[in-house]
Amino acid sequence: MPFRLLKLSGGTLSLEFETSDLPRVREVIKAAYGKIEIERYPICAGVKFGGCEFVFQNEWNDPCLISKTAGGSQILTSLFKHLTTPDA
Numbered sequence: 001m002p003f004r005l006l007k008l009s010g011g012t013l014s015l016e017f018e019t020s021d022l023p024r025v026r027e028v029i030k031a032a033y034g035k036i037e038i039e040r041y042p043i044c045a046g047v048k049f050g051g052c053e054f055v056f057q058n059e060w061n062d063p064c065l066i067s068k069t070a071g072g073s074q075i076l077t078s079l080f081k082h083l084t085t086p087d088a
Contacts, residue, residue, distance in 0.1 A: 005080040008066065013073045015080055016064040025065075028082055033075070050075045 004016045017025060029036055033050035045056040047065065052072035054065045067073040 003080060003083045005076065011070060011073060012067045013076045014064045014066045015076045016062065017083075019058065019061045019063055021083075022063060025079070025083065028079060032079070032082070 003021070006014045006016060008014055015025075026036065029049055035049070037048040038056075039046040043057070043059075047054045047056045050071075052075055053068045054072055054076075055068065056065055057063065065076060065079075067076050
């Protein structure tokens with residue numbers, strides 16, 4: 001499955017990708033936004049970077065980052081563009 005950006009209710013977005021893409025997603029986030037803060041819960045994780053909060057889920061090896069705010073949605077849109085644009 002390639003990277004996908006899905007619109008959810010309330011204007012939030014979900015950035016979906018393969019489990020094998022996790023290292024690349026983490027690398028791109030760190031390069032663009034610096035430190036990633038993670039708080040683990042039984043079925044998900046709270047993730048903070050770029051001044052915004054996200055929910056990370058990896059249910060059935062189908063990981064996704066879900067924005068919690070409009071600012072987070074903008075960040076996910078930017079990450080999606082970066083991850084899907086071929087290197088020049």
